[in-house]
Amino acid sequence: MSLINREKLNQFKHKASDMLNKSLDQHVNLAVTGLSRSGKTAFITSIVNQLLNEGSETHLTFFNPVHQGRYIAAKRVTQKNMHVARFDYEQSLSAFEQNPPMWPEPTTGISEIRLAIKYQPKDSLLKYATDMATLTLDITDYPGEWLLDLPMLTLTFEEWSEKMVALLQESPRKEFAANWLEKVNGIDPFQIANEDEIATLAKEYTGLLQIFRRKLGLSVIQPGRFILPGELAGAPILEFFPFVGIDDIDGNAYQNADDTSFIGTLRARFLEYRERVVKKFYKTYFLKYDRQIVLADCLTPLNNGEASFQDLQQAINMIMESYHYGQSSILSRLFSPKIDRLLFAATKADHITSEQHPNLVALLNQLIHGTKQKLNFDGIEMKTLAIASVKATENGTTEHQGRKMPVIRGLSLDNNQMVTLFPGTVPDKLPESSFWQQHQFNFLNFAPNKVVAKHQVLPHLRLDQVLQFLLGDKMS
């Protein structure tokens, strides 16, 4: 080919590539969620770390663009939504560089990070026009607790109060809630509302929710925003609570109670919360997501026991509602979300020996199976995986009574000693009550490995499969 022709062809390729880049879908909004401590920050830090440093010993064998040698490079670019906090990648990564290395700090609200990923297209139309395409990836981290509020949209204040009070009256919540329940029960619903009294009772209710989450390891927290208020911390819209004994109130008097009465104030704030907080989150953020990964720490609730595990199951059911787009769903009646791929990942799989991983996936499948059958997930492709975003243990075997036993080995966060242990068997289906009497789990907290070199990648389990499911088709 003559020089001139070659130049012309290159110019044509450039132009065509520009046009195609504009017309083809080269942008993915990936949302990462999960209840507090489920591993969101560690996950995003590791994914970004793998994508930025691909080539320096990342293990991304199952991610096709890498496996097929078409992955070129990724870099961070300025995010588009200036009003959303930046996901602080450098700070999270620097935790692993400390001496001794640490886990990143807990986070509270929503944050974002944007990457531009360059790759060579293989199958898509793009390959005829360009040798190199760019996928813009926005990753958003938001608390799973915010999804727990979705069911509130279909409930009246009376219905919500009844549900929440019933929950507070059951063990293990009731041991902590008894005093509060008694206090609210003694209030005349039609007395003139006292702002300070309402603020104090709301604070105490929030305190109970914190205890349920942090001390009892429970997952059903409503309103979820109360424990992770983000920018709403201290705002009066978060000052309400379920009213005790609402079914004993005269229906007419309740309907006629105005906003100056105690019950009227609670009801008005509940309605305002539904509109301005719950609906607003779905409209402002949720509708924009294309792909979603929900992280679930199933191991800590297994470790905590039956009540904690059952609560996780109920919370997963509540979270699943957000992806149920059938005609009768709350979401499709209100908005039209567009998520087309949903990945459920059981995190911290490095806490168990590798032959237990299939059980962990089976258990997670069972946890979401019930809802999957009841609800309609038309148009959403789903997958479940057991992952470790930042692998902190090694696998090995040991001799026990003449038999080989699988073990894990890592540095315990509790006493800073190297430990070798078999943490226990993970049930492959939802455990029956009798199971809890016989089984003991021993899931310790492990310290992460130290990152020493600048481009050192974080060790992980199956993040390549995560990337393939969430991005593979967009980079074909």
Ligand SMILES: Nc1nc2c(ncn2[C@@H]2O[C@H](COP(=O)(O)OP(=O)(O)OP(=O)(O)O)[C@@H](O)[C@H]2O)c(=O)[nH]1
């Ligand atoms: N061994 C191991 N531990 C992990 C892993 N990912 C997270 N953890 C542990 O789980 C804790 C919580 O992880 P984060 O990534 O901070 O979880 P989060 O969902 O962002 O938590 P919040 O910001 O509080 O909502 C960490 O401090 C670690 O102790 C993992 O891949 N392996």
Ligand SMILES: [Mg+2]
């Ligand atoms: Mg976090």
